[in-house]
Amino acid sequence: xxxxxxxxxxxxxxxxxxxxxxxxxxxxxxxxxxxxxxxxxxxxxxxxxxxxxxxxxxxxxxxxxxxxxxxxxxxxxxxxxxxxxxxxxxxxxxxxxxxxxxxxxxxxxxxxxxxxxxxxxxxxxxxxxxxxxxxxxxxxxxxxxxxxxxxxxxxxxxxxxxxxxxxxxxxxxxxxxxxxxxxxxxxxxxxxxxxx
Numbered sequence: 001x002x003x004x005x006x007x008x009x010x011x012x013x014x015x016x017x018x019x020x021x022x023x024x025x026x027x028x029x030x031x032x033x034x035x036x037x038x039x040x041x042x043x044x045x046x047x048x049x050x051x052x053x054x055x056x057x058x059x060x061x062x063x064x065x066x067x068x069x070x071x072x073x074x075x076x077x078x079x080x081x082x083x084x085x086x087x088x089x090x091x092x093x094x095x096x097x098x099x100x101x102x103x104x105x106x107x108x109x110x111x112x113x114x115x116x117x118x119x120x121x122x123x124x125x126x127x128x129x130x131x132x133x134x135x136x137x138x139x140x141x142x143x144x145x146x147x148x149x150x151x152x153x154x155x156x157x158x159x160x161x162x163x164x165x166x167x168x169x170x171x172x173x174x175x176x177x178x179x180x181x182x183x184x185x186x187x188x189x190x191x192x193x194x195x196x
Contacts, residue, residue, distance in 0.1 A: 018057075021071060021078055034046060047144055054078070144163075145163030
């Protein structure tokens, strides 16, 4: 007999996964301040802790059946805020070119429009898919490496090579995932219009 794993969604707020996600959100302004003050070692530590908590909150939510509506909002919100704060900080310090920052922010703006359209039709925001997670993963590796590349010597040179590789893949996957969200929203809205 095959045992199927059940995923129970709860409306509980104070769960360990949600607390980890909230802690990640609290770390965003600290992380941005550290980047702007050029305390790169501390900024990298905060980013690393954020990555660990990002991994743990999802894993624990699934293992302990603590998947919640709040968690589904907090997790991608924390990811996006870290990406936006890193973009701002690295662009301010002239580590990232303005065109890359504009491309990533334009994608975020496009998704905000899609979420607004979904809400108008009574749908929740789209769930994060594997491609979106892969894009975020690449960008979360790219940014610390690009931060490390701000210097002289073999280590910053090596960090720049890998950082730009991850940034290129991350940006491409980020847009690809965004386009798939647009297609998904279009199908939902079209099906909604046909049903009426």
